[in-house]
Amino acid sequence: MKISIAIPTRERGQYLRHSVQTALEIDDDNIEIIVSDNASSDGTKELMQEFDDSRLVYVNTGARLSMRQNFETAFNASTGDYLIYFGDDDGILPKQFPYLRQLLEANRPDGLSWIKATYGWPIExxxxxxxxxRFYRDNCFGAPKAFHGADNLQKLMTADVSNLRPVPDIYHGCLSRAYMLKTSMDGRTVFDSAIPDVNLSYRSILKDGHFIGVDHPFSINGYSPASTGGGHGAEQNNSSGTNSSKLFAKENITDPMSDVFPHAGSVPLAFFSTLETLRRNHGLEAIQPDYLSWYKYVRGSTRKNPALAEQIQGILRDHAEAKGIQSVLDAALQGPPQAKRSLQERFARAQGQLSSFRVSATEGGENTILTAAHMIDAILGQDFGAVLSGDMTSRLAWKEAKRRSKDFQRQL
Structure with missing residues (x-):
């Protein structure tokens, strides 16, 4: 069974070098690493030529495309039975990868979901x-559990997106090639809206499937000034420092496969647009979202940016008029915007912090996604294999991980 690891990239060679290396350190001959370069001009092609590994496949789009098209390019260049995508400032955990393969081969699910670790690049x-x-007790060494995509349908329809867990995913998750093609709109195009990972997650909920979820990290989500998600967040918060969301919007204009409405630099609006685009593209109009909940959720992203609030209200008004539900939007606009997190969610987050610890990723004077992968693998060790076999409890595995973490520099 071949597993493809796809890394779409665009002008981020300084991060990509380390990201690719995390995958190359996997001790597995039956993988391929696809680097799909979206016409970068920063020496990415020359960087890839420095690596000498037959498992590495480099493709170049030849011209600047949308994120969706670059994800599609990576898919078309791959040959694996299962695919994993992560970003060019992210990484995979090479020493945990054997357990990922073990779960796939034992269960042959439509997809495998996990809880990713999070690392911030130390950019001045x-x-x-x-x-x-940061290591969280409940996010490590958890036993695998089967679930269906449709288990999250009610949460998706009511915009309860922060609680879509576990959820099928291609980005820091794994889906089978057969499932991606089976659920596509034409049997060929696997990504059919602007946010490729959200597209596959929501599609897997709307069209269902059999999945495995595990509370254990197999990859690391890296965030940096170049991250598209970080750019959207900065725009929502009316802060500067990144133009990645503007580049994302500019590149989307060239894509002939457009979403129902623009995202306006708002993550919640992008989620809503993805859902509505999927319903349109796949003929799923019979599955009706709770528009009052979605309008309130989207409006919550405008609390810190009045100019963005006005722009988003215009987009929502156009949507409401097209659906004939102006009164629903009027109701959503009454009162203050919805808070990002409920009191219950904030309390749960605080509780999780109490049983967690944070460790520096510095190694030999460097601090990158690669050194972070080395550190996480060293702390997690091989205990997840013992948990899967029943030879060790997750509680004991966590205790051993905390013991090993003492060999590293702790952070607050």
Whole structure:
């Protein structure tokens, strides 16, 4: 069974070098690493030529495309039975990868979901808590559990997106090639809206499937000034420092496969647009969202940016008029915008912090996604294999991980 690891990239060679290396350190001959370069001009092609590994496949789009098209390019260049995507400032955990393969081969699910670790690149002037990784007790060594995509349908329809867990995913998750093609709109195009990973997650909920979820990290989500998600977040918060969301919007204009409405630099609006685009493209109009909940959720992203609020209200008004539900939008606009997190979610987050610890990723004077992968693998060790075999409890595995973490520099 071949597993493809796809890394779409665009003008981020300084991060990509380390991201690719995390995958190359996997001790597995039956993988391929696809680097799909979206016509970068920063020496990415020359960088890839420095690597000498037959498992590495480099493709170049030849002209600047949308993110969706670059994801599609990576898919078309791949040959694996299962695919994993992550970004060019992200990484995979090479020593945990054997357990990922073990779960896939034992269960042959439509997809495998996990909880990714999070690492902030220590770039001067960017971020507050960077250069390390926080370990959460409930996010490590959890036993695999089967679930159906449709289990999350009610949450998706009511815009309860922060609680879509576990959820099928291609980005820091794994889906089978057969499932991606089976659920596509034409049997060929696997990504059919602007946010490729959200597209596959929501599609897997709307069209269902059999999945495995595990509370254990197999990859690391890296955030940096170049991250598209970070650019959207900065725009929502009316802060500067990145233009990645504007580049994303500019590149989308060239894509002939457009979403129902623009995203306006808002993550919640992008989620809503993805859902509505999927319903249109796949003839799923019979599955009706709770528009009052979605309008309230989207409006919550405008609390810190009045100019963005006006722009988003215009987009929502156009949507409401097209659906004939102006009164629903009027009701959503009454009162203050919805808070990003409920009190219950904030309390759960605080509780999780109490049983966590944070460790620096510095190794030999460097601090990158690669050194973060080395540190996480060293702390997690091989205990997840023992948990899967029943030879060790997750509680004991966590205790051993905390013991091993003492060999590293702790962070607050």
């Amino acid at each position: 002037g960017y971020g507050r808590k960077t250069g390390g990784v």
